[in-house]
Amino acid sequence: MRSRRVLDAEKEAALKETQAVSVPSDTERAEHVVTPSVQYPNPGYLGSSSHTTLFDQLQLDRDVGPNGFSRGDAGGADSPTEYIIDETCISRGAEFILELHRGSMIRPLVQLVEIWSTKGTNLALAGAFTEPCAATATHLLSQCHGDQATALEISRNLFNHSCRPISLNRETTFDDYCGKICGQNARWESLGIFFIAACRASIDLSYAETLYGSEQQRRKIQKLALSYSDRCLDLCLHLDCMNDVQLILQYENFISHSQVDGDQNVAASLFALGYHQQKPESFGDVPVFLNRLRQTAFCRTYSADKNVSIFLGRPPRIVRKFCHFYLPSLEPQPPQKASRKPPIWNQARGPNFITDSRWAALCGILKEDILDLYTTDDYDERNRQARLIDADACAQWNAIPADYRLDCDLKSCNRQPVERDFMANMKLNYLHVHFLLRLACVYPMTTGRDPGLFQVSTKMLSLVVETIMLKDQIINSGTSLVWKVAYYGLSAAGLICLTLVNKGFATEIPDLSVSKVFQDLSILVGEIERGTLVYIDSPNFALLSRAAQTIKSLLDRMLSNSMAAMPGTQPDLLPDSETMATLEGGSWALWDSSNLQDFEINFWHNLADHPFLND
Template identity: 45%
Template structure:
């Protein structure tokens, strides 16, 4: 019987045949790896599972004990100390990214990532937990069903399916080995080390590489923690849009449980990747998608979501993508495009969250030249997530211009407002006709995700006009025709989307976000106009009766639970606003108009000034700024004296 001979360590780890020559095998000699060729003392000795885990405590030098050549400190700016010294040494490296790192061999010892024994053990325990609690093949099927409807992760879209396939294979392969040797922890420990090792490697690309080449760096046999994180993020996102999936959940409770579980797995993978301090493009993508997931699951008022947005902004700044996206001579076009999409969507999210929550924005154009890169439309362009990103980027830039108007005096403010208004109209006119909503939603036969995009795009541009008119209005309690018309149009479109919600799919912003962000802002202006009886007869498309109808539908959808449930994000905000709107409508219709219903039309009564309270008494509830329709607005409005009764306090 022939005697088995051990392979050297490099050949064994690479799963290559070895001629077993000592001291250096032929393959290592030919591969110029003489200094790495070595043999284990007891290569075929079986070790107990616990002994293996104990061995992981002694973290190999290949993972943690070499000097840190990677990661780099990120982009340090044109005036930093490193840039100045680079100029002195004649080595200009102003565009340092993960792709311009000096060449490294595949030996993990050159990476220098500080992975402790506890982290390796925690990684193995996490893999075991995933194997025990997740039906991975069914999760993968869920993602395929989700993507087949045209929905996807907006930034990770090009490699969502690839990440799902590789993540399932990596974890299932580990589980198969465990099944063959019950109780063994060898496979999870080895998989954990491989994931850590791959996650420590920089994503090096050449100018001529393609998106397929990029995927090779974190797919197939090179799975990273970020790969698993994108997979779990996609699973959690899919449960939001697919209400029924028999092989995984048959009730709302089961669907929410799966959503939370997958989100926790995504959080764990992201935390592990961040702990390595190896910032790269894939990690940035995972950070953004994880933030959006928390925004959808936890709500936009959640501090956790706000903090995660700040983390994404910090990573963008650290990578320098606010100033440069990589030199065209060394960075492939698709990668610069991926970085621009990541920046644009984060920049838009920063503006929207700032306005919604009444907080200062983190990203400003004066410090972000990338925000001023021109965006153009192709003739006959159809819906894509790239087109959705373009709309977000254009509107976010316009919204920042509107925010800056608050610093100007009234004369300059109106002058600049006219320029912004013209720019908004020009940008809207530049959008291809197929991507502009210009007729009732019920007349569109496109895929649900495309119809949702049409709604989102029109609401986004309408919101710019809304903010602009709000800025130049001295008193919101006495709005002009344009503000009333814009508010009425926004609310009508939101109500139409609610009524026809079965025809919409999440193209990038959920229906609840549309209601909370656009619908409530418009409803706030209309409620103040009803409260102060300041509707203008010269605006036939913004009448009290139309506003009351739309507000009533909004209240009914929220109160009946047709729009969202108590467990859904932003429920407290929407339900509180619905109660306030209902109180206002009840008071207007029953208390104020009952005695006059037989003798005077409703619109004539609404034209009368409010009774009992003077302007001095009501001035406390007047609003003046862009961010006065944040969640506190509805709490203050509910305490308005016009919505109180002397007998029982607030009208119920």
């Protein structure tokens, strides 16, 4: 996904020169005048070290807003600034509207979203906008009669509204805000949010009458709805007019792409909007619900950035030491700064998207600090820092209200399906923090021994397998089942497989329940092979299928008739000491690296080459 461009000083100067010699006619101005929130194209958030901030200090009569934008340049809701909308873009939008009209997909997609939302789930960030955006999509398409003229008029109105700032003040209500972006004031962002909701609904609902009845048809609807959202977002980004609704669309689009196609990026827009530098003095300038929405957007994106970077073995894009952000909270709680210190939780409310976002951000902070451990060459210092992180992680978990913590097995959890999934998410995130922390302390892997790492892995895998088995009794709360399997399940299964093929590890694990481990691994393999988790053209199909093949090979070898006994009781089951010495000193040091190892497809290719699985 194309991120929002940020102009540097040279580009700004060149743009001003171009504007000076290329002045639109009065007719063009009168036809397409709208009111942007700042002069466009704009460079977005500019911090205290920027050239603009330095020069703004020389203009003392200007009122500089808390978000870093100069209000003298911004142009409020009543200060008209001219902006020319490219006719080519309007034509592209009209073609899109005609395509939607001819496809007659709006009504069935609206019905799909309605069925989905009645089950208690919704978009994690844009959930409150789903219903009004769906109604807006119906309203827009009802105005199109299938001819070019009405399609152009709808497209032009969408562009005009998308360029217009969303005026608000402290007293603006959520319904007022929706009225400024939906219905008669519909924007491309509103239409995009609806299509994202339709995409996510098709991901969660395995069957939807009239739309799809097979996995192939469902995948087709997922990709179609996501492509519609992409086109809406692309038209918004082309305008270079940032706002909260566009950021919400970008986040939800990013999450859906991660489930349907793979990695995406929304961090650039967060930085450009300045949401990485939240200041208490700015809270009074906007409505409470919008402040909460901005805080939630940052927390969820921050957490997703950490998870994706760990999963793919890439550096994170959002680094906390350059950020100052707050945890979202519900009234009457005041904003609380995000840190490793446990926040105050509202005991009266059950798990929901706000609590899930708070916990995700807190775990993201811990994971970022754990990533820093891998750059510490002094292993005594690494272990000292690890103990501090471990204590903070336990303190964070204990600070959560007891009703949020999954302290029993998932089947015994007597909660609503969506709440049960929230609790599973929180527990998996907590276990993953301990998994990463212990992994950082066993370096190199071939010489370090930590039975606790294996135990955390078995707990994490067991919970993932339980969510697989009970998938009909939980409702997706924002983190899909496939993501749980790929992110948490494969990490745990990978460590367990390494332990089982390593003679030294398998004989030193206390209270090792081999039957339970084999049962969980077998269920994981069975669900993947039977296609109940991913379809053949899903983005994670190759990764999961390769992992399943490797795990199955391991299980077959250990349970074959040629083996006389189970591991831990019979040394000949595993590679002999000479073989392991060669592996430990040669090419089999998968874990001996200064960087966090992920469990992407190369890991499973390498593990499949282990002599234990090939001799």
